[in-house]
Amino acid sequence: MIAKLERLTELSGPDRTALENLSGSTQSFAANVDLIRQGTRHETALLIVEGWACRYKLLPDGSRQIVGFAIPGDLCEAQIFTGWRTDHAVATLGAATVSMIPINQILAAMDQRPRLARAFWLAALVDASVLREWLVNAGRRAPYDQVAHLLCEMWLRMKSVGLVSASSRFSLPLTQSDLADAMGLTPVTVNRVLQKLRQEALITLAGGKLTVLDIDRLMTLSGFDPSYLHLLQRQPAGVRPAGVSSRNAEKPS
């Protein structure tokens, strides 16, 4: 599982075993449970095993901005390792099971294996890259494009960990309010955009399951360029909207 995360960047040989030796108690949580509260320090990092989590910030006026989603395989929250107070909170979205890994284990692993340190650094850079794209989303895209763009991102990320079914369907345990808070919109606006996307036969969304009916069109109309995700560069080819190539089968665990 962790290996899956790290493979996305680069690493080799015994580094993996070091990763696999990272042991943590795995716990299950209900939906909408705070895993990390803003402004606290923690001794354990969170590895999402199943389900989704989100990072968010609350404003004085009570509004919320979600600043990232974590899906299975994501190590959440790197900031922990620094001993800094976290500047944001983390909460589960649907029910989720999470592995709590003591930070000193990870730090030790990083010290011994520079390759690993490198991998974590790269992970942080990818994080920042995604954040930049979210900023573009919130700042300069129209609501319709925003939603479409975010769905493309989650589709690709879920696909990269083998959680998108052959029928292009995956679990999206988000309420429309969650989506709104991720993009700086209103639940009402999100609702209307989703209607439109359904109407245009681009997606199906019900009961926490999203089916993307036409990923290529969705990517095109939202101006989605997957390069910012820095997913495994399987083909050195290039940009390639990636819509197809179901060659990369997935082992569902």
Next chain:
Amino acid sequence: MIAKLERLTELSGPDRTALENLSGSTQSFAANVDLIRQGTRHETALLIVEGWACRYKLLPDGSRQIVGFAIPGDLCEAQIFTGWRTDHAVATLGAATVSMIPINQILAAMDQRPRLARAFWLAALVDASVLREWLVNAGRRAPYDQVAHLLCEMWLRMKSVGLVSASSRFSLPLTQSDLADAMGLTPVTVNRVLQKLRQEALITLAGGKLTVLDIDRLMTLSGFDPSYLHLLQRQPAGVRPAGVSSRNAEKPS
């Protein structure tokens, strides 16, 4: 200069000399010159010596989102080291002088001195932290608060590198359009907000020089919490709006 950047995080002894040995050709650029174009690869990293730069993304419809400012002492763009294609562009704002450091030098330094690798990792985390706050800004704050918040950030960052004068004045080489593009607003809106801030005797802004007349009030009304910048934790004290304590004098280089 680099030492200044790195001191912000942590590091010790001979690491510094390693950093100081990083040599690069220092060049001066005019305003609004692209240093890095989107989607290219580069062999050199950029260290801002003087002036400002910004990272930005262009959208198909021609609009621009600025995703970060780089001020003197900032190492721009970490992403370079990965060999990835950059997913955004970098341009000077005012005239600027920049030191171009070959990436292999930095990578070598990182390999030899794990402490340095750690420092770069932390820098990436701070980067992400700032991006999260920008996302909050764009997504959930009202224009007035947004502008005030951004000014607070730049005030603090400039202060942390000793570029804010005793009269709370510093160089802000941004057009109102630049500000707008950083926050997802319109130049017109930015202009009106600035008027209001002037009217309320909070700032003075003309000719690229900003004077913050009442930083504490500015921080309060914009809901600014400096912790996300993760600046040197001089006092382990705690949050402290920081408005004062001019104890930390600056050596202007």
Next chain:
DNA sequence: CGTGAATTTGATTTAGCTCAAGCGGGGTGG
């Protein structure tokens, strides 16, 4: 002194927010 860019100002439009009310479905407790 002239020129183009940046700022300022006003008028108008509209996209997205707010407010509000009805609907549906899944889970709980009686």
Next chain:
DNA sequence: CCACCCCGCTTGAGCTAAATCAAATTCACG
């Protein structure tokens, strides 16, 4: 097992903050 209830979704009707459009003015700079 059924009814209820809460939460999330949906829909409609304004409303308003910010975008847009446009033009005047100032400023920086050659």
